[in-house]
Amino acid sequence: DSFVVAVVGATGAVGREMLKTLEARKFPVSKIVPLASSRSAGSEVEFNGEKVIVQELTEDSFEGIDLALFSAGGAVSEEYAPLAARSGCVVVDNSSTWRMDDQCPLVVPEVNPDDLDWHKGIIANPNCSTIQMVVPLKPIHDAAKITRIVVSTYQAVAGGGQKAMDEMTTQVRQMFNFDLESIEPKVMPYRIAFNCLPQIDVFLENDYTKEEMKMVHETHKIFGDDSFGVSPTAVRVPVYIGHSESVNIETEKKMTAAECRALLSQAPGVRVLDNPAEKIYPMPIEAVDEDDTFVGRIREDNTVENGLNMWICADNLRKGAALNAVQIAEELVKRDLVRVP
Numbered sequence: 001d002s003f004v005v006a007v008v009g010a011t012g013a014v015g016r017e018m019l020k021t022l023e024a025r026k027f028p029v030s031k032i033v034p035l036a037s038s039r040s041a042g043s044e045v046e047f048n049g050e051k052v053i054v055q056e057l058t059e060d061s062f063e064g065i066d067l068a069l070f071s072a073g074g075a076v077s078e079e080y081a082p083l084a085a086r087s088g089c090v091v092v093d094n095s096s097t098w099r100m101d102d103q104c105p106l107v108v109p110e111v112n113p114d115d116l117d118w119h120k121g122i123i124a125n126p127n128c129s130t131i132q133m134v135v136p137l138k139p140i141h142d143a144a145k146i147t148r149i150v151v152s153t154y155q156a157v158a159g160g161g162q163k164a165m166d167e168m169t170t171q172v173r174q175m176f177n178f179d180l181e182s183i184e185p186k187v188m189p190y191r192i193a194f195n196c197l198p199q200i201d202v203f204l205e206n207d208y209t210k211e212e213m214k215m216v217h218e219t220h221k222i223f224g225d226d227s228f229g230v231s232p233t234a235v236r237v238p239v240y241i242g243h244s245e246s247v248n249i250e251t252e253k254k255m256t257a258a259e260c261r262a263l264l265s266q267a268p269g270v271r272v273l274d275n276p277a278e279k280i281y282p283m284p285i286e287a288v289d290e291d292d293t294f295v296g297r298i299r300e301d302n303t304v305e306n307g308l309n310m311w312i313c314a315d316n317l318r319k320g321a322a323l324n325a326v327q328i329a330e331e332l333v334k335r336d337l338v339r340v341p
C-alpha cells in the first residue's frame with residue numbers, strides 16, 4: 001500500500017523536517033502534496049530528488065489525500081484539521097490545538113501506541129519538551145512507579161520556528177558589530193543572543209507558562225496516569241536546534257543509578273551516553289540530526305529516599321516533532337488505521 005500524503009506548513013522549520021523524514025524513512029508515499037500559505041504557494045520543495053510545487057492551503061486541499069501531517073500553527077490546525085478528517089484524510093497534528101481533546105489520542109509511539117486504536121481522524125503529536133521527557137521516563141515508570149517529576153528545560157530557538165532562528169542570527173551579528181541599539185526582539189520576548197529567557201509562550205494565571213503546563217497535562221495524558229506531580233521550568237537558551245532537560249524524579253520503588261542505566265540502555269528510542277570519567281554525556285550539538293533521545297548524568301539524588309537525576313537531550317525538530325509524527329504515521333500503517341472511522 002502507498003498513500004497520498006500532504007504536509008501542511010511544508011515550508012516551515014518542522015514541515016521541511018517532515019518531508020526529509022518521510023523520505024529518509026521510505027514512508028510509502030504515492031504522491032506528496034506540500035501545502036502552505038499564499039505567501040509561499042508556487043515555491044518549490046524537494047522530495048525524493050524531485051521538485052514539487054507548494055500549493056496554497058484551502059478548504060478543498062484534502063480531496064483525495066489519505067494522510068496529512070500538520071505543522072502550520074494552532075489556528076491552521078483548528079480550522080483545517082476537522083475539514084481534512086471530514087473528507088476522509090487522517091491528520092497527525094503537531095500543534096497544541098487538539099492535544100487535550102478527549103476525542104484525540106496524544107501519542108509517542110514508544111510509550112502509548114495503543115492509543116492510536118481509538119483515533120477518530122485527528123491524532124495529536126505532543127510538545128517537543130514532553131516527548132523527549134516521556135521516552136526515557138516511561139520504562140522507569142513501568143519498573144519503579146514515578147511519584148514526582150521536577151524538570152528544567154534548556155530549549156533551542158528552533159522551537160519558535162524559522163523566524164526565531166533568524167532572529168537569533170540577526171542578533172548575534174548585531175552583537176559582534178557592537179550594534180546593540182539596533183537589537184529589536186520580535187519573536188522572542190527579549191534578546192536571546194548570549195542570554196537565557198525563563199519564558200516560553202505566555203504566562204497563565206498560576207504564573208507558570210503555557211509551555212510548562214503543556215509538560216504537566218501532556219505527560220499525564222500520554223502515561224494515562226495523573227497520580228504523580230510534574231513541576232516544570234521552561235527556559236529558552238541560545239542554541240539553534242536541540243532541547244535539553246535536567247530531570248529529577250522520585251519513585252515508589254528504589255532504583256539505583258546503575259539499574260536505571262541498564263534499563264534505559266534497553267529502552268526503545270533511547271541512547272545512554274553516560275561515562276563521567278571520560279566526559280561522556282549528552283549535548284544538544286550531538287543530538288541534532290539524530291533520531292534517538294540521549295540520556296546521561298544519571299545519578300542518585302540522596303536528598304530524598306528514592307530519587308534520580310538525569311540529563312536528556314534530543315533534536316526538537318526530529319523526535320520532538322517531525323520524526324514522532326512520521327513514527328505515528330508508520331504505526332497507523334502497521335495497524336491498518338490510515339482511514340477515518
Ligand code: A2P
Nearest residue numbers: 009010011012013036037039040057072161162
Ligand atoms: P508560509 O511559508 O507560507 O508562511 P515556522 O513554524 O517555521 O514559522 O513555519 C510555519 C509554516 O506554517 C510555514 O510553512 C507557513 O507557510 C505555514 N503557515 C503559516 N500560516 C499559514 C496559513 N494561514 N495557511 C497555511 N500555511 C500557513
Ligand code: 11C
Nearest residue numbers: 094096127128155159160
Ligand atoms: C518551543 N515547545 O520550544 C515549543 C514549540 O506546543 O508544539 C512547540 C510548541 C508546541 O518553543
